[in-house]
Amino acid sequence: MASITLPVGGGTQSGAAEAPKLRVSDFLRWSVDHKIIGVQYMAVALFFFIVGGTLAMLIRWELLTPNLDVVQTGTQYNTLFSVHGLVMIFLWIIPMMAGFGNYLVPLQLGAKDMAFPWLNAFAFWLIPPAGILLIGSMLVGAPESGWTQYPPLSTLYSGDGQTLAALSIHLLGISSILGAINFIVTIKNMRPAGMGWWQLPLFCWATLATAIIVVMATPFLAGGLTLLILDKIAGTSFFDAGNGGDPQLWQNVFWFYSHPAVYIMILPGMGMLSEVLATHARKPVFGYKMVAISSMAIALVGFTVWAHHMFTSLTPELRVPFMITSMIIAVPTGIKIFSWLGTIWGGKIRFTSAMLFGLGFLSMFVVGGIGGVMLAAIPFDIHVHDTYFVVSHLHFVLYGGSVFTIYAGIYHWFPKITGRMLDERLGKWHFALTYVGFFFSFFPMNFAGMLGMPRRVAYYLPEFQSVNTVISISAFVLGISTFVMLYNIWISMRHGKKAGANPWRALTLEWATTSPPPSTNFIDDPVPFHDPYGYGDKDSQAYLDDIDKRFGVGEDVPVPRPAVQPAASGD
Amino acid sequence: MASTTPSKPSSGGLQTTTIIAVVVVGILLIVGGIILGQATPLLFPQQASAEAAQVDNLFHIMLVIGGAIFLLVQGLLVFSMWRFRARKGETGDGEPIHGNTTLEIVWTAIPAVIVFVLTILSWQVFNSLQAPKPGEASVVVAGARFNWAFTYNVPLSILGYEVDETLLPPDVKDDLADDGTVSITSATLYSYVNQPVALAMDARDVIHAFWVPAFRVKQDLIPGRTTTVRFTPTVADTYPSGIQCAELCGANHGIMRADIVVAENEAEYNKLLTPILESRLFPPADPVVRGRAILESNVYPCYTCHVLSDLSSANWVGNVGPALDGVADRAATSRANATSQTAAEYLYTSIHEPGAYLVPGYGNLMPQLGVPECDVWAMVAYLATQSTSGSAPFEVVQPDVCIPQVSGPPGSEPPPAGEATAEAAAETEVVPAEATAEATAEGS
């Protein structure tokens, strides 16, 4: 690189920029600003995280003993885990990832907003009514058929709540699709000059891959749910074997969507993780192209593996192809894991809270991944299908995977969103409690499942009581850990240290503006650095110094500046 | 681990020290994986079928490989965290290494080879699990919320004495096949060592899954299609709650269990089936006794949804359907109010076509259980005695075909009704009395 690129075009260095003040009321009303929408997404998602978490705590409380005690009937227990699953998937992880995407994608592209701001806001505002519907469904005859809603249990044997829940998921699906269309158009058409596909930040790559999955997979769920709702309210019998229907049709259509959907839930997190690991290890992402391509590969292969969820119900001859594809998908996932290890290898690792969650993800996700490969082997899957082994696996990849990356993302981007740092000491407590609580909640489930405890049961054999007690107590620790983070967010929003524009000295474009960014994101058109992860590059130091000069440095910055004096930002 | 050191890309080929380090670490990982693999037997329940041995073997291999990968990743992670931590006051960045093509190819290829091998191994095991075995015994399984029923075709010859076929109850005579077998149904799965079994399974209402942890076999029961599961038990034992429903089927999914009894040999097995066959061939003359015996045998899932405090069996959990205490009084009233049938016909219809009359407040949740005609009438006779007054408020006339012509096997007393199966049922009791009491209180 012969010449140094500066973050803002023209070099109009008209003094330190001033961050805008945000008021709570800005977030409570309709807004087409992608940053406000992003925060709205995140706030709503966090609220539903608490709701889903409360349900999880009730489930674990119930499971302290082998028989019913907290709830009155098995149906109530089934409602707890059904709504827990639906809330956590559709109202916590997916909207949270969408929130990060909304906030970060335009910033990382140096754009003023998404391609369709109004559509963006509309997609968000579908979520609160859907959430109300879903919670309301618990009050009018429980949805008791799990998040998978297999008929005929859901169609013939469940109450009206099932219909409401299906409607709610329908709305959320529409919201997802609209959001995804927006992401694809934004990422494809709104990249700035100087940012080719191979300069695209990995979070944008991951969001793109996710959005492609959403556009092509979610309509399967929409179609299936339409038929399910017709079965429930219009007297049709698409899934009723007694009337010429086929319950297995639902399983196929549902998993056409829902297997790709697990990548919807993990890919954006993997993108965030790439950002976090590179920034806090001060090293370029190892094998950037492979990480980007593997996201696309996962998206593609993800469409061909759905029937491994049906290894005990599908016709035996049809199972084997899906074992092969399910095994294959481990390869791009493995590439990612090793690339991340290569990223921290030889770095200058700073153990910030964000980094701790990133490293925690690596160590936990690999457990889920190994379990996943084991589950792909049909003979073993037959034994542990629908047992706590699966519960463990899915929580390792959804909690140890998605939620850990969300936490890492929160610690990493909170300074950008609010202009203040999260408290690192509380952050480390949060990490320690989460890591320990998480591991001892979900790892023992492997043993329970292999030894013979099915999932989704309110009653279990007394021999499993000890392991369930360990799980429940750890789950309570995990529950408490969440409140450490919420307290941290609450207290840091007002009293956190001033972050400055670029506390982590990161190279992607969202840091080349004030924290929080102004309404138009950038004052002039920003110029991206030629490599979003060019840490260790001499030019990158000059680029980062220029950001510090233009926007000032926060108090007590976590990443020391080699050249720059800490200049307190004005306020 | 040193092989992944990307910090010396310029050094060209592998140095001797690097090769030694890779080999040492590789051996350590394999040893570590093998040590972890030793845990396999601890992780599984008793290994009681031919299939279980194969599955455990496969898992053992996967655990060794998975354990080695686990150790590799965690080892690299912890080592990097220690070796590459930023020291106090350090301000620089790491080295700008963007990748290493050789390394990336290696870590794409190795997982690919591993999953390829695992796929082949799994495929072989799976084929062997699915393959029909010679001399399979065939048992018909019905899953209904929330119980299992197993139907066997048994030759009359296992009784060990001659039976006068002309004296058998009419429905048994109809059922008697040309090869001298008759079907009997039990709530317990019986088998014997080294006898391959193929279960043909039907779901009566929702999707269930037949799972025997000790046998490592599982197969969903899907309404509208008959599915098959195969296994060969290898250990003679009684497996209380050995069968567990593994697919969410509703409120009492967790207690949709059944026992398995694996006998030493065929003779023992026949001995186990004899009392069930005798109770079919020589039903009690009194329909009330007979109906009670049927209900207590747990062959039909009535007890999983209804409460009936008259029956000693404590597993009448009953929080899904209406309580049956005092059902005779209600039948009398309902008949007067709602239908043009007699009370007995009303009860008969309620069992035979559950959707015909619904008790207010309850949905159409009860499946058609396919109960034989005479069993229904016997149950009706028994239920007619369930009144507050203690005696039947109406009379139940048994159809002629259901009146047995003899009252027991020749030369012996008739077996006490449902003794064998009631014993088996007693072992399945996992719901403590208070749960039932609670449900009873709620239901009434």
Place this chain on the structure above:
Amino acid sequence: MSDINHTTEGHSKEAAHDHHDQFTFLGRTFPFPVYTGVFILLAILTIIEVSLSQVPRGDLGHAMDFIGIIMLVLAVIKASLVVWFYMHLNKDSRIFLASLIIPTLLVIVAVLFLSIVPAGGY
């Protein structure tokens, strides 16, 4: 293959409207009104299809026969004509074509799979 990335392509079509009455195929330009021509072609194909459906086909004990396949092929041709000429895929960015083809292939695979799942037991 046009450049996938350029963003103002759609607008360059301003000039294209004047060429409506011409039709370029395999590098040659034919003086023919494309839109109307396609419409006539669609009409003819539809008439052929409907006539074919009136051919007595006997008892369909099997799932599909030759006539059925021909009609399906005709339907795909009709759909392609509309997509190609009326929805301007002949002129627009190739990524639009990709966003139609990829999900279409996906659902074809999915529906084929659903069709081979046996209806009975096993």
Place this chain on the structure above:
Amino acid sequence: MSEMSLEKAPAASVEAAHGHEHNPGARSENLKFATWLYLASEVVIFATMIGVFIVFRFHNPEIVQRVHKETNILLVTLNTFLLLTSSWAMVMGLREIQRDNRQGLIRWFGLMCILGTVFVGLQYVEYQELAHIGVALFNQGNEFDGFGMRFYAPTAFHGVHVIIGVLWGLFVMNNARKGNYSSSNYAGVEVFGLYWHFVDVVWIILFTMLYLV
């Protein structure tokens, strides 16, 4: 630098910042790409419903044939022609606005909307006929059982798309009347055209799949 603070920023400038790209060419391309992506998801949702019918047709050809014998193909053929013609009217309208002829656009779109409306009306007539011979949404225990729901779901879903299309067409006509489109700005017309042709394409497939094969 007043737009840097949300409170101080005049609403208009914030709207402008988050509103449309200033380059109409880029905006048109964004809109078209978004519409194609939307259609991609519509492909999948229609395929779910048509797929259910295909599976039924695959396993129960005799029931489908029975229904075909009972019904008259002429009405549906007429309907197909209506939709094909409306698609033609659609592109002719687009051609007019590309030549800056707003009146031409309105005329052609008027024809298109009328054809769409008649299509929906005839579909209603057809539903009546089917109901008359006993093809109902739910099973009635007659020889057509299983056909009804799998037929009505995709066709009704398509019908809803036609109704939405007609309303959207009226909206576009109104916009044209107000002079919102010109030869350099007709993305709104083009995007609606994509939708309408897609509805037509779905019908082409449905027609063959449900009525002929």
